[in-house]
Amino acid sequence: MYKNALKEDLIRVVEELDGTVESTDTIVKLKTKIENSSTFESDPDFVKTLIQNCIDERVSQNEREVTSEQKIELAKLQLAKLEKEIELQLAKNKALSLNPAAKVEEKQFETNIENMIKSIKTLSLPVPTRSENFNLFFQSLERAFLTKKINDEYKSEILINLLGERAHNVLLYIKEEELNDYEKLKSIVLREFQLTPRECLNSFKNAVKSSGETYIQFAARLTANFQYYCSLRKVNSFESLCDLIISDKLFETLNKETATHIGIREAEDWFRPIDLAKECDIYISSRSGSHKEIPITYGYTQDPFKNRSQNFKPKIKENYPQYLERENKNCFICGDSSHCARDCEKRFKPKESNDHIHNKTNVNTLKIESEKQNSDECANLQYVNIFVENQPVTALIDSGVARSQF
Numbered sequence: 001m002y003k004n005a006l007k008e009d010l011i012r013v014v015e016e017l018d019g020t021v022e023s024t025d026t027i028v029k030l031k032t033k034i035e036n037s038s039t040f041e042s043d044p045d046f047v048k049t050l051i052q053n054c055i056d057e058r059v060s061q062n063e064r065e066v067t068s069e070q071k072i073e074l075a076k077l078q079l080a081k082l083e084k085e086i087e088l089q090l091a092k093n094k095a096l097s098l099n100p101a102a103k104v105e106e107k108q109f110e111t112n113i114e115n116m117i118k119s120i121k122t123l124s125l126p127v128p129t130r131s132e133n134f135n136l137f138f139q140s141l142e143r144a145f146l147t148k149k150i151n152d153e154y155k156s157e158i159l160i161n162l163l164g165e166r167a168h169n170v171l172l173y174i175k176e177e178e179l180n181d182y183e184k185l186k187s188i189v190l191r192e193f194q195l196t197p198r199e200c201l202n203s204f205k206n207a208v209k210s211s212g213e214t215y216i217q218f219a220a221r222l223t224a225n226f227q228y229y230c231s232l233r234k235v236n237s238f239e240s241l242c243d244l245i246i247s248d249k250l251f252e253t254l255n256k257e258t259a260t261h262i263g264i265r266e267a268e269d270w271f272r273p274i275d276l277a278k279e280c281d282i283y284i285s286s287r288s289g290s291h292k293e294i295p296i297t298y299g300y301t302q303d304p305f306k307n308r309s310q311n312f313k314p315k316i317k318e319n320y321p322q323y324l325e326r327e328n329k330n331c332f333i334c335g336d337s338s339h340c341a342r343d344c345e346k347r348f349k350p351k352e353s354n355d356h357i358h359n360k361t362n363v364n365t366l367k368i369e370s371e372k373q374n375s376d377e378c379a380n381l382q383y384v385n386i387f388v389e390n391q392p393v394t395a396l397i398d399s400g401v402a403r404s405q406f
Helices: 007-016 027-036 038-042 044-098 101-123 131-148 152-173 182-193 197-205 215-232 238-252 256-266 273-286 355-359
Strands: 383-388 391-396
Touching: 007 027, 007 044, 027 038, 038 044, 101 131, 101 152, 131 152, 131 182, 131 215, 152 182, 197 215, 238 273, 256 273
Parallel strands: none
Antiparallel strands: 383 391
């Protein structure tokens, strides 16, 4: 009920409840007066709502005051800026009155800057909307600088004009001496928009060819992205490149918790394979080895219960009956012990006719006389050859019809 309430809110509530407030009253006394009031006893919900309304009104008033103060400060800054611009313009006018030739030079300078910006904009890539493409943007921009032989003093101004609205955040905290230094301005822009090395690697691995992109352009983009990743990792030799590939592969096998710990420990740098392995072992041993480390494939990239039957298959004793080897493994089609039925050559051969069985003398027969024996209700009997304990036996096929009563 009193959450976020200040003393001034409680004083106002007591006054609204027709109570008296003394200068020596503390917050505890004010709460007691509120709870002992007749209004609170008869309708406590009303008092709670009143307290909340007082708090909300105070917060809104403070926000309005802060907003008005900010507007006043902004107006002061704009006024000061306008005064500086007026002073600058007056100084220019005075200088031009003393030296009319300077006006012509200024116009020529502005025209040259505009022409340079247009030509550089034509030769370079457009300002990217995705952070991982800023490296390509700066590569094309610097190539255009070399082509047009742009002096260093103009590079910063051209870059700011190309960035346009995206340069507003950079200009808020950049220092005046850094504004004319292209390399410092470039580093600030990259710091503002660039990805972390780990995100840059993921972007390289997940890159796909765009619909309007040729494979040559796609290959060039992949090359630039990987080179930029290597530059972020400060890889400048074949040995360090091998170490980086091994470290990245080892990092991919870590589970989520271990990978997060290693990412924090790495900060802006990266661990060599041996150092990374040591860090992992130290982290896992510090957790007392209470549970086995789960690979990243079952950590947070896949469903750990997807193959539950394989992961949590109960262990069965070796002497369990279903694991005992069956003796006399014979094919139940031909009776041969050298193979099973699935490998039998006669498996898919058409069945032979059993009409000749009736001519053999070793077939057990029973003569039955019945009025219905020759009727259509009696089905023709069918026989088949089978093996019982490796012995050929002739068996009667059950038709599934209920036995007639003779």
